[in-house]
Each structure stands twice: as C-alpha cells, then as structure tokens.
Amino acid sequence: MAGTDRSRTQIVGGPRIILVEPQLGENIGAAARAMLNCGLVDLALVAPREPWPNDKAQAMASGADVVLDEAILFDTVEDAVADLKWVYATSARPRDMTKRVLRPHAAVAEIRDNGDQQTGFLFGPERSGLSNSHMALADAAISVPVNPAYASLNLAQAVLIIGYEWFKAMADTPGHIKGNVVTHDKATKADISAFLGRLESHLERHGFFRSEDMRPTVTRNLRNLFQRIGLTEQEVRTLQGVLSALTGRGGSNR
Amino acid sequence: MAGTDRSRTQIVGGPRIILVEPQLGENIGAAARAMLNCGLVDLALVAPREPWPNDKAQAMASGADVVLDEAILFDTVEDAVADLKWVYATSARPRDMTKRVLRPHAAVAEIRDNGDQQTGFLFGPERSGLSNSHMALADAAISVPVNPAYASLNLAQAVLIIGYEWFKAMADTPGHIKGNVVTHDKATKADISAFLGRLESHLERHGFFRSEDMRPTVTRNLRNLFQRIGLTEQEVRTLQGVLSALTGRGGSNR
Numbered sequence: 356m357a358g359t360d361r362s363r364t365q366i367v368g369g370p371r372i373i374l375v376e377p378q379l380g381e382n383i384g385a386a387a388r389a390m391l392n393c394g395l396v397d398l399a400l401v402a403p404r405e406p407w408p409n410d411k412a413q414a415m416a417s418g419a420d421v422v423l424d425e426a427i428l429f430d431t432v433e434d435a436v437a438d439l440k441w442v443y444a445t446s447a448r449p450r451d452m453t454k455r456v457l458r459p460h461a462a463v464a465e466i467r468d469n470g471d472q473q474t475g476f477l478f479g480p481e482r483s484g485l486s487n488s489h490m491a492l493a494d495a496a497i498s499v500p501v502n503p504a505y506a507s508l509n510l511a512q513a514v515l516i517i518g519y520e521w522f523k524a525m526a527d528t529p530g531h532i533k534g535n536v537v538t539h540d541k542a543t544k545a546d547i548s549a550f551l552g553r554l555e556s557h558l559e560r561h562g563f564f565r566s567e568d569m570r571p572t573v574t575r576n577l578r579n580l581f582q583r584i585g586l587t588e589q590e591v592r593t594l595q596g597v598l599s600a601l602t603g604r605g606g607s608n609r
Numbered sequence: 610m611a612g613t614d615r616s617r618t619q620i621v622g623g624p625r626i627i628l629v630e631p632q633l634g635e636n637i638g639a640a641a642r643a644m645l646n647c648g649l650v651d652l653a654l655v656a657p658r659e660p661w662p663n664d665k666a667q668a669m670a671s672g673a674d675v676v677l678d679e680a681i682l683f684d685t686v687e688d689a690v691a692d693l694k695w696v697y698a699t700s701a702r703p704r705d706m707t708k709r710v711l712r713p714h715a716a717v718a719e720i721r722d723n724g725d726q727q728t729g730f731l732f733g734p735e736r737s738g739l740s741n742s743h744m745a746l747a748d749a750a751i752s753v754p755v756n757p758a759y760a761s762l763n764l765a766q767a768v769l770i771i772g773y774e775w776f777k778a779m780a781d782t783p784g785h786i787k788g789n790v791v792t793h794d795k796a797t798k799a800d801i802s803a804f805l806g807r808l809e810s811h812l813e814r815h816g817f818f819r820s821e822d823m824r825p826t827v828t829r830n831l832r833n834l835f836q837r838i839g840l841t842e843q844e845v846r847t848l849q850g851v852l853s854a855l856t857g858r859g860g861s862n863r
Binding site for chain 2: 391394454458460487491493508526541542543545575576
C-alpha cells in the first residue's frame with residue numbers, strides 16, 4: 356500500500372498536498388475540504404498518527420470525501436515526493452539552511468510558469484512543523500505572511516492559503532471592474548442612512564408605496580442606488596436640501 | 610450597549626470584520642483567530658443567535674481572546690457600519706443588483722489607496738449568507754475565487770482569506786528572491802534521492818562519517834545542497850557517472 360502506488364503520476368489538476376505525520380483525523384478532513392474549495396484533489400498522507408481511513412476525517416470533510424477517498428498513504432516523505440519535480444515546504448522558520456524562501460503568491464507564479472505539473476507542497480505535523488530533514492527535500496521554503504505576534508495558522512488554514520493562491524493564479528482573474536471611486540470627503544454610512552431614512556418617511560407620507568408587497572424591494576433598490584454612487588459629505592447635504600425643498604420645509608441647508 | 614458605542618472609530622489597524630447574525634459561537638471564535646493571524650482586531654457582531662459573551666467562542670479562539678473581549682455588539686448592520694466610509698459585502702452571489710464585484714486582492718488594493726481607514730467587511734449568517742438588504746448597504750461586493758463545484762467556504766475561512774489579502778497588501782512584501790530555476794528536463798526527486806542514497810553508502814564505506822553524532826547533520830547538509838541546485842536529468846546522470854568513476858566502478862553511464 357504505502358509508498359508503492361505510482362498511479363497518481365498522471366493525474367492533472369494542481370499540486371499535491373502532502374501532510375507529513377498529521378496528528379488528528381479532524382485536521383486531515385478540514386484540509387481536504389480546504390483543498391476541494393480550491394480545486395485541489397491530490398492528497399498524500401505520510402505516516403498519519405491515527406489509523407487510516409479515519410472516521411473523524413470523513414465527518415469533518417463534509418462533501419469533500421472524494422479527496423479523502425483518493426488520498427494515498429506513504430511511509431516516508433521521500434516516497435510521497437518521488438514522482439514530483441518541484442517541492443515546496445511550508446514552514447514558519449527555515450533554520451540554519453541555505454534555501455530560497457518564497458511567499459505563496461510567488462510560489463504559485465513559479466508553478467504556473469513551470470506548467471502546473473509534478474509539484475507538491477509539504478505541510479508538517481500540527482505541533483512541531485517540518486523537520487530540517489524534510490525541509491532539505493524541498494526546492495524552496497514557503498513563508499505565509501501572517502501577524503508575527505500570532506502566527507499559529509492551523510493545518511487546514513495553511514492548506515487553504517496555498518490552495519487559494521494557486522486557484523487565483525490559475526484562474527488568472529483580472530479581479531476588478533474599476534468604477535469611479537470617490538475617496539475625497541466621502542460621506543459616512545450614518546450620513547447616507549439618515550438621508551435615506553428621511554427620504555423613505557417622506558415617500559411613505561406621500562403614498563409612494565402603493566403595495567405593501569413591493570415595499571421591501573422598492574426600498575432596497577433605492578438604498579442600493581444611493582449607496583452605489585459613492586456620495587461625498589457635500590452631496591449628502593445637497594440631497595438633504597433637495598428633499599427639504601421638495602417637501603416644502605425650506606431649502607436653507609443646501 | 611449595542612449600536613451606541615462609537616469609541617471604536619479612532620481605532621487603527623485594519624478593516625472592521627462584521628459578522629451578521631452569526632449562528633454558532635465556535636465560528637465566531639474561529640473567525641477571531643483568523644483575524645488575529647492577519648493582524649485584524651476590530652470585530653463587530655450583529656445580533657448573534659447565541660447569547661454573548663459565549664464560552665464556545667472563547668474556547669475556539671485559543672489565544673485570540675483579545676479580539677473577542679474587544680468585540681462590539683450591534684442590533685443592526687446599519688449601526689455596525691455607521692462610522693465607516695467603505696463597506697464591502699462578502700457574498701457568493703450578488704443577486705439582481707447593480708453593484709461592483711471585486712476579488713479580495715482588488716478590494717484590499719482599494720483599501721490601501723484609501724488610506725486603510727473606516728472600512729468594514731460584511732459576512733453573512735453561516736447558512737443563508739447576506740440578504741439583499743444587507744448587500745445594499747455596501748459599496749461593492751467581494752467574490753472570493755474558489756472552485757465553483759465546491760464553493761462553501763466556512764465563516765472563519767472566508768475571514769481568513771480577506772484578512773490574508775489585507776495583511777499581504779499592507780506588508781507589501783516583494784515575496785521572492787528569485788534564483789536560477791531550471792525548468793527544462795528537471796530531474797525527479799526519485800532520481801536525486803537515488804543518487805544521494807548511492808553517494809551516502811559510498812561515503813559510509815569510505816569512512817567519511819567520522820563521528821556518529823555528526824552524521825545526521827552532515828547528511829542533511831549534503832542533501833540540501835544537491836536539492837538546491839535544481840538538477841536536470843542529464844546532470845543527475847552525470848553525477849552518477851562521476852560517482853561510479855570515483856569509486857572505481859567504471860564511468861560508462863556518464
């Protein structure tokens with residue numbers, strides 16, 4: 356079983372996630388879920404502490420069972436990476452070792468440049484992380500940028516960050532349709548809400564909401580419209596003045 | 610209590626995370642942990658289903674209690690965003706609404722351009738997500754790029770992705786020290802391991818390891834050195850030939 360199955364070599368669809376000596380079944384399940392969220396399906400387990408298959412992993416995976424069902428067990432990290440050409444080791448601290456250190460987004464850029472094949476990411480045991488011996492098997496180390504004062508990402512979170520960066524790089528999404536964004540003297544949400552509340556009470560009084568059924572939709576559409584503009588403080592004051600004028604309460608605060 | 614405390618306005622240090630009607634204390638705790646991982650500390654809770662403070666949230670936060678202790682309760686989303694100038698709504702599906710849709714990295718780029726202040730991210734209830742009424746309060750919607758066939762990020766994971774992108778943008782890390790990366794005909798790890806194994810057994814036979822204490826360190830340093838080169842298949846064959854020649858077994862496979 357372990358260390359002998361090379362049938363996965365031909366599988367395409369993203370890097371292999373290699374969990375080295377994972378301690379808890381729950382964490383394996385949560386990692387599988389994070390993998391599938393990001394379109395990753397190639398899971399390798401090196402000497403998990405609990406017997407495999409594992410009920411707690413299955414329970415935690417909730418819908419990502421396919422990843423667990425296809426997971427392959429290995430006795431050693433060397434076996435798990437044998438058919439790979441690029442290996443990245445995730446570690447908070449590469450110690451006493453000459454090794455390139457990359458951010459996740461830089462690593463996935465390399466992976467994309469390399470044709471997205473025969474690549475794996477090593478993740479160490481929950482408590483201790485990867486040993487120097489395991490680090491030595493890798494082409495480069497990965498350092499996830501996190502708060503140095505609270506850097507303890509759990510296993511599934513670390514897998515999620517790597518998977519997310521991979522998915523983002525592969526999808527190569529342009530990411531934004533940039534509209535006109537007002538940054539100068541932008542109004543607060545309270546200012547806008549105050550205007551909208553006043554507007555709606557006036558509309559109410561004027562019998563604008565003919566049908567009670569339509570009221571929530573109409574109100575929401577109005578609010579969305581005014582939020583979308585990106586109003587400045589001055590514009591809100593102007594609108595308040597407009598409202599006062601239209602409702603016959605004088606337009607002095609325009 | 611709820612909706613009245615404006616003292617947080619002056620707090621600096623990243624966007625507010627606003628959990629709208631969160632259902633489970635555990636998820637609030639896990640979200641707080643993900644926040645602190647990314648250096649975020651401003652947590653707002655809008656009408657959580659369970660009483661607050663919540664023991665299960667505390668247990669799950671493990672070390673991120675400071676975020677929970679400082680969390681502020683609000684009755685409505687409008688109250689929670691009242692002092693903000695920019696609000697982003699995380700949602701898998703903005704429905705029937707004209708609204709800019711950004712990727713997380715594009716949203717944090719905007720936030721940085723806007724001076725990283727008075728910004729918040731809305732996260733909806735675990736099951737249902739944000740309502741259209743809540744979406745309407747936002748300047749833009751955020752769509753996290755995930756596998757469309759398995760898009761169900763849990764609450765803490767969604768918070769982690771947003772926080773991670775924010776931290777990355779603020780740290781503005783160059784990310785990689787690009788070395789010479791060989792991509793053409795790169796050797797597999799099995800090829801390299803086979804060479805290293807043979808090298809080490811020869812070294813053993815030749816009395817290279819004078820002290821048993823130093824053996825692990827010396828072996829690891831050797832392995833790290835050869836892994837770091839980025840060997841091609843041809844180079845491994847050459848090295849095997851060199852080894853054969855040096856040990857008197859003929860150099861024909863060079």
